[in-house]
Amino acid sequence: MGDEASLLYHYTSAEGLLAILSSRTVWATDILYLNDSAEFSYAVGLLNSILKEQFNLSELSSPFTMMLEWWPQIKSFPSVYVMAFSAEADQLGQWRGYCPPTGGFSIGFDKERLRTYAKSRGFELERCIYTSKEHTELLSGLAKEIYEVLGGRSFLAALEENREEVLSKYGDLHRQLTKLAPRIKHPLFSEEKEWRLITTGHQVNQIKVRYRASRSLIVPYVEVGPVDQYWISQIVVGPCPHIELSRQSVERFARATLGKDIEVIASNIPYRNW
Numbered sequence: 680m681g682d683e684a685s686l687l688y689h690y691t692s693a694e695g696l697l698a699i700l701s702s703r704t705v706w707a708t709d710i711l712y713l714n715d716s717a718e719f720s721y722a723v724g725l726l727n728s729i730l731k732e733q734f735n736l737s738e739l740s741s742p743f744t745m746m747l748e749w750w751p752q753i754k755s756f757p758s759v760y761v762m763a764f765s766a767e768a769d770q771l772g773q774w775r776g777y778c779p780p781t782g783g784f785s786i787g788f789d790k791e792r793l794r795t796y797a798k799s800r801g802f803e804l805e806r807c808i809y810t811s812k813e814h815t816e817l818l819s820g821l822a823k824e825i826y827e828v829l830g831g832r833s834f835l836a837a838l839e840e841n842r843e844e845v846l847s848k849y850g851d852l853h854r855q856l857t858k859l860a861p862r863i864k865h866p867l868f869s870e871e872k873e874w875r876l877i878t879t880g881h882q883v884n885q886i887k888v889r890y891r892a893s894r895s896l897i898v899p900y901v902e903v904g905p906v907d908q909y910w911i912s913q914i915v916v917g918p919c920p921h922i923e924l925s926r927q928s929v930e931r932f933a934r935a936t937l938g939k940d941i942e943v944i945a946s947n948i949p950y951r952n953w
Contacts, residue, residue: 685789685790685912686788686789686790686912686913687764687765687766687790687793687874688764688766688768688773688785688786688787688788688915689705689762689763689764689765689785689786689788690763690765690773690776690777690778690783690784690785690917691777691778691783691784691785691786692778692779692783692784693779693782693783695784696784696786696914696929697932699786699906700911700932700933700936700937701936702904703904703905703906703907703936704902704903704904704905704906705762705902705903705904705906706762706891706900706901706902706903707760707761707762707802707876707877707878707900707901707903708761708762708898708900709758709759709760709898709899709900710759710760710761710861711758711759712893712896712898712899713761718860718861718863718864718865719860721863721865722818722856722859722860722863723860725814725815725818726818726821726822726856729815729818729822730822730825730826733819733822733823733826734822734826758879758888758899759857759860759861759877759879760877760878760879760899760900760901761861761875761876761877762876762903763777763873763874763875764788764793764873764874764875765785765871765872765873765874766872766873766874767870767871767872768785768787768913768915769785769915769917769946769947770871770872771948772870772871773785773871774917774918774946774948776871778917781919781920782916782918782919782920782922782925783917783919784914784915784916784917784929785914785915785917786911786913786914787911787913787914787915788910788911788912789909789910789911789912790804790874792909792910793876793910796903797876800878800886800903801878802876802877802878802903803858803876803877803878804874804876805861805862805874805875805877806862806873806874807861807862807863807864807871807873807874807875808862808863808864809864809866809868809869810866810869811866814863817859817862817863818859818863821852821855821856821859824848824852824855825852828845828848828849828852829845857879858877858879861875861877862875862877876903878901886901886902887901887902888900888901889901889902908937908938908939911933911937911941912941912942913941913942913943914929914933914941914942914943914944915944915945915946916929916943916944916945916946917946917948918946918948918949918950918951919950920950922945922946923945926943926944926945929943930943
C-alpha cells in the first residue's frame, strides 16, 4: 500500500481526519504531552551510559553528574513539538496504538513535500532510530563535547572557574540534546518505522502556540501548514465494522475538501473490536 520511499503515513481518528482535511493544517504537539514524553529520560540514560563507557566512569557520581542531572528535569527542556508519521501504511500496532478501537485512518503524505516544508519553516523531518549502534553513533559526539566542556572538572567547579563560558556552551549542548532526543526510540518500537516532523522552542518563536483539550489535560501544539492538495496522496481506511461504506465516504469528502481525487483504500487487516 503506497511507496514507502515516497509516502509517510499519519495515523488518526475520524475526527482527526476531518479536522486535517477541513482546516488544511496538521498539528505538531508538545512532546511532553504525548505518550512518548519518557523518551527524553531514555535518551539521557543512554547518554549517561555512553559517558561512563567512553570515559571509564564507574559511578554516576562522576564529575559529569551535576551537569547530567539538570537534563532529566522536565522544566529544563525547551518545548519540543512533534508530529509522528510511519513508513507503514497498514500496520496493526499503529491502528491499535493511535486510533480508536472502532476505526481510524492513515493519511499518506508526500515525503519530499514534507521535507521541503520543514526546511522552509525551521522544522526538521527525521527518521527515528531504534538500534543501540545507531543510538551510540548519534550521541557519541555530544558525549565528547560534554567531556571537553568540563575538562574533567565537576559542573560546579567549571561554573566557578568560568561561569559565562560554561553556561553558554551548556546552552548549546542542551539545544543539541533537544534535537537528538525525539529521534531516539526504544528498540521494542522498531516495527513502527517512525519518522517525525520536529521543531524545538528555539525554532518556534515566530509560530503561535495553540492549546486544545484532551481527556485530562490542556495540550500545547503548533499548526503545520497550510496543507495543499498535493501533500496528501493516499488515505487508508483502518479496520472497522463498515469498511467499504467508510472508504466511499472518505473518498467523497477528500474530493470535496482537496478538490481532487485521492486514492482511498481499505486496510487488509480484519476488523476486531480491540
